[in-house]
Amino acid sequence: MTATGTTEGNGRSAKTVPLELGDAVLELLNGFIIELRAAGLPVSLTENLDALEAVKHVPIGDRESFKYALGATLVKHYNHWKAFETVFEVYFSLRGKEYAIGEDGELLDLEDGDLDDAQAGDQQGAGGGGENLSPEELAEMLFQSLMRGDSQMMKGVARQAVRRFAGMEPGRPVGGTYYLYRTLRNLDLDGVLERLLQQAQDTQGEASEMDQRLWRDEYQHRIDQLQKEIEAEIRRRLVADRGVEAMAKTLRKPLPEDVDFMHASREEMTNLRKAIYPLTRKLAARLQRKRRHGRRGPLDFRRTVRASLSCGGVPVEPKFRNPNPHKPEIFVIADISGSVAAFARFTLHLVYAISGQFSKVRSFVFIDGLDEVTSYFEGVEDINEAVHRVNTEADVVWVDGHSDYGHALGVFWQKYGKDIGPRTSVMILGDARNNYHAAESWIVKEMQDKARHVYWLNPEPRSYWDTGDSIVGEYAQHCDGSFEVRNLRQLEAFVENLV
Amino acid sequence: MSFRFEDAASLRDDLRRVDYLSDEGIAGVVYLADRLQKPVLVEGPAGTGKTQLAKSVSEVLGTRLIRLQCYEGLDEAKALYEWNYKKQLLRIQSDRSDEHDWAGVSEDIFSDEFLLTRPLLEAISAPDPVVLLIDEVDRVEVETEALLLEILSDYQVSIPELGTIEAKQIPLVFLTSNNTRELSEALKRRCLYLHVDYPDLEREKEIVLTKVPDITENLADQVARVVRSIRQIELKKAPSVSETIDWAKTLVLLGVEKIEEQTASDTLNILLKYQSDIRKAAKELVTADGVSV
Ligand SMILES: Nc1ncnc2c1ncn2[C@@H]1O[C@H](COP(=O)(O)OP(=O)(O)OP(=O)(O)O)[C@@H](O)[C@H]1O
Ligand SMILES: [Mg+2]
Numbered sequence: 001m002t003a004t005g006t007t008e009g010n011g012r013s014a015k016t017v018p019l020e021l022g023d024a025v026l027e028l029l030n031g032f033i034i035e036l037r038a039a040g041l042p043v044s045l046t047e048n049l050d051a052l053e054a055v056k057h058v059p060i061g062d063r064e065s066f067k068y069a070l071g072a073t074l075v076k077h078y079n080h081w082k083a084f085e086t087v088f089e090v091y092f093s094l095r096g097k098e099y100a101i102g103e104d105g106e107l108l109d110l111e112d113g114d115l116d117d118a119q120a121g122d123q124q125g126a127g128g129g130g131e132n133l134s135p136e137e138l139a140e141m142l143f144q145s146l147m148r149g150d151s152q153m154m155k156g157v158a159r160q161a162v163r164r165f166a167g168m169e170p171g172r173p174v175g176g177t178y179y180l181y182r183t184l185r186n187l188d189l190d191g192v193l194e195r196l197l198q199q200a201q202d203t204q205g206e207a208s209e210m211d212q213r214l215w216r217d218e219y220q221h222r223i224d225q226l227q228k229e230i231e232a233e234i235r236r237r238l239v240a241d242r243g244v245e246a247m248a249k250t251l252r253k254p255l256p257e258d259v260d261f262m263h264a265s266r267e268e269m270t271n272l273r274k275a276i277y278p279l280t281r282k283l284a285a286r287l288q289r290k291r292r293h294g295r296r297g298p299l300d301f302r303r304t305v306r307a308s309l310s311c312g313g314v315p316v317e318p319k320f321r322n323p324n325p326h327k328p329e330i331f332v333i334a335d336i337s338g339s340v341a342a343f344a345r346f347t348l349h350l351v352y353a354i355s356g357q358f359s360k361v362r363s364f365v366f367i368d369g370l371d372e373v374t375s376y377f378e379g380v381e382d383i384n385e386a387v388h389r390v391n392t393e394a395d396v397v398w399v400d401g402h403s404d405y406g407h408a409l410g411v412f413w414q415k416y417g418k419d420i421g422p423r424t425s426v427m428i429l430g431d432a433r434n435n436y437h438a439a440e441s442w443i444v445k446e447m448q449d450k451a452r453h454v455y456w457l458n459p460e461p462r463s464y465w466d467t468g469d470s471i472v473g474e475y476a477q478h479c480d481g482s483f484e485v486r487n488l489r490q491l492e493a494f495v496e497n498l499v
Numbered sequence: 500m501s502f503r504f505e506d507a508a509s510l511r512d513d514l515r516r517v518d519y520l521s522d523e524g525i526a527g528v529v530y531l532a533d534r535l536q537k538p539v540l541v542e543g544p545a546g547t548g549k550t551q552l553a554k555s556v557s558e559v560l561g562t563r564l565i566r567l568q569c570y571e572g573l574d575e576a577k578a579l580y581e582w583n584y585k586k587q588l589l590r591i592q593s594d595r596s597d598e599h600d601w602a603g604v605s606e607d608i609f610s611d612e613f614l615l616t617r618p619l620l621e622a623i624s625a626p627d628p629v630v631l632l633i634d635e636v637d638r639v640e641v642e643t644e645a646l647l648l649e650i651l652s653d654y655q656v657s658i659p660e661l662g663t664i665e666a667k668q669i670p671l672v673f674l675t676s677n678n679t680r681e682l683s684e685a686l687k688r689r690c691l692y693l694h695v696d697y698p699d700l701e702r703e704k705e706i707v708l709t710k711v712p713d714i715t716e717n718l719a720d721q722v723a724r725v726v727r728s729i730r731q732i733e734l735k736k737a738p739s740v741s742e743t744i745d746w747a748k749t750l751v752l753l754g755v756e757k758i759e760e761q762t763a764s765d766t767l768n769i770l771l772k773y774q775s776d777i778r779k780a781a782k783e784l785v786t787a788d789g790v791s792v
Contacts, residue, residue, distance in 0.1 A: 042684070044684075044688055046688050047688060050535065050537070050691075053535060054531055054534075054535060054691075057530075057531060057534045057535070058507075058527070058531075059506075064523055064527075065507065065523070065527055068523065068524045068527040068528060068531075069527065069531060071524075071692075072527075072528045072531060072539075072691040072692055072693060073691060073692075075692060076540075076684075076687040076688075076690075076692045077681075078542065078543075078678075078694045081694065208759065208760050208785075209760065209785040209786065210725075210758075210759075210760045210763065210784050210785050213728060213784065213785070213786060214721075214724045214725065214728060217724070217727065217728050217731070218724070221700075273733065274733070277735065278678065281679065282678065282679055282680055282681070285679040285680060286679075286680050289571065289640070380775075381735070381773055381774060381775035382735060382773075382775040382776075382779070384733065385775070
């Protein structure tokens with residue numbers, strides 16, 4: 001009996017017969033899966049087929065079910081869910097009766113999202129989607145919808161706001177964020193939030209700080225919901241104008257593990273920060289496991305023979321060497337100036353999260369001056385806090401706060417060079433953009449002579465190395481390896497190999 | 500063969516009846532698992548009801564739950580089957596005096612009678628439509644995952660001495676993972692994927708109302724709100740659903756009607772496990788301006 005061999009026939013009521021998919025839907029699904037792959041999701045052939053099978057079992061026109069059916073079959077990493085959702089919204093934003101498009105391609109109006117509907121009692125429903133509202137009335141509707149948390153009304157407000165403020169024109173080649181920005185600017189949601197809080201305070205009276213925080217959370221949550229509606233409305237109109245594929249392409253974004261440290265947006269940065277904890281936990285668990293398994297060293301031939309003598313030469317008990325007896329000692333020397341700061345932060349975080357794998361970790365940070373920050377990490381529970389202190393408290397500016405690798409390395413060598421020994425692995429972090437100062441690369445050479453290994457980690461794409469004022473090649477020639485580490489994926493791989 | 504569930508919506512109602520509060524996604528994926536006869540891989544943060552989901556589904560169905568608890572070092576003998584070698588030895592010895600040839604003996608001792616079934620084989624050979632829970636599959640080594648693949652895709656087990664044992668019925672299979680390592684693509688390909696996250700405000704409130712006797716609607720609502728707020732703070736470990744429930748129970752025991760700042764910070768140690776998290780949350784909770792990240 002196999003998984004696929006049994007679905008035929010017996011016992012199935014008419015209601016559960018899988019639907020056959022029409023050509024149009026099939027074509028749409030195909031495009032959808034191609035786009036997922038283009039966005040970096042590793043959709044295999046099996047999964048593709050599973051998805052086609054799965055959607056036959058969900059009620060047609062039920063967008064949410066459709067989404068879960070596709071999600072469960074096509075997305076197997078949580079990190080990829082967001083990318084999936086975006087593509088889904090684009091491909092299927094026009095599905096469902098409420099999103100119908102008229103004969104001439106004009107968008108029809110949402111029946112149940114119309115403002116006149118939402119406030120049925122208050123106003124005579126003239127002219128469809130609330131066109132007749134004055135700007136003040138619309139602002140008031142916005143306020144009321146958020147105050148009540150009325151999602152139908154929010155939908156209506158969102159549509160009306162986009163229609164009025166986004167200034168969308170067919171064929172105009174600008175991205176959705178531009179329209180979003182224009183719409184939001186006109187709505188002044190920050191001001192609305194303050195008004196909502198004020199109103200809550202007025203009606204509820206005396207409130208503790210915590211209560212106020214909870215209100216703020218709630219209203220912020222509703223505002224986020226409204227913003228999602230606005231985004232959906234813009235997307236819907238853009239898709240209608242430009243077609244699905246073109247739209248999907250403009251929205252393509254890297255997956256979190258592939259986001260460039262040096263060019264992450266604020267939102268991406270927040271996501272990266274969130275991703276680092278589970279990532280380090282996973283890495284630590286994996287390394288732990290590896291160590292436990294690799295506990296046995298290679299066979300110790302001589303000891304085995306010697307032990308066999310007591311058994312008449314039969315090697316009954318093989319003897320093993322001790323597994324690599326010494327954990328390495330790590331020195332991290334990191335440039336924390338401007339554009340490479342985030343990279344240094346994540347690397348320090350990761351190294352300290354698995355510091356149990358090393359006999360000792362010492363860390364130094366620099367811009368044009370250099371400071372040891374090892375003590376910041378000692379006895380702290382929350383590595384993030386320590387990393388934060390590094391960025392705010394370390395004494396790293398010598399002259400002007402522009403990176404000077406030569407000087408910083410000089411300070412390091414003079415003060416701490418003697419501490420480097422044959423068990424030390426040194427990781428130097430930075431883009432080696434030296435502002436045309438002296439390189440002093442001899443220091444790295446001497447380091448390499450004393451240390452076990454010296455590695456250079458550079459967050460820039462390799463193709464940019466040694467262009468402009470980057471002199472990474474000059475340092476790298478004295479290193480045991482130089483690595484491009486632009487994102488979490490590469491960082492994780494490097495650190496895992498290090499152990 | 501008939502299907503276990505009529506549709507996703509009624510499954511959701513049934514789960515509610517046994518005190519499991521699901522959502523559209525959870526119910527939808529479990530429903531599909533039955534329709535497509537595919538295992539569900541349930542992943543998500545600790546204490547969000549992954550294990551409970553399998554238990555509750557079996558309760559809804561009124562079927563047995565067969566559970567394989569995974570751990571590091573789990574092997575074939577504990578997961579699939581093992582030969583009862585003591586019994587085999589006994590048989591061989593008692594046969595010695597007779598004129599039996601080896602072929603006869605070996606045929607004899609490698610038969611059902613000497614087979615010790617472990618959870619996976621048990622689930623496959625069960626005559627009734629069981630639910631199989633493979634809990635915390637991320638704890639086994641990646642090589643051990645291979646043991647599962649045959650079962651998960653073909654619902655069969657190959658035993659060299661006996662041949663292939665095929666399922667008498669297709670069990671409904673749940674695998675859970677805390678995501679401490681990436682599972683192999685081969686395993687994931689065979690499963691439907693369900694990410695169970697922290698519930699939203701409404702669902703968490705409902706869970707609290709269901710699981711905490713004598714709690715008022717009002718207090719349950721506050722509990723859910725405070726927990727939601729705390730989850731927005733960047734913490735080492737956010738409160739899980741089971742911690743929410745424990746906290747709510749404590750508040751009821753303490754006779755709390757409305758959660759004041761003092762009560763909240765005095766009892767944070769029930770919601771949070773790390774000292775640094777407790778300190779951070781205690782500070783942030785009384786910051787009216789919201790999260791300061
Ligand atoms: N949706 C829910 N409805 C009802 N109770 C729930 C729900 N989610 C969680 N719980 C409660 O939380 C407890 C913990 O859930 P469970 O053990 O299933 O979590 P888990 O996700 O398996 O956690 P872990 O990853 O630590 O194994 C359950 O015993 C149950 O009481
Ligand atoms: Mg569990």
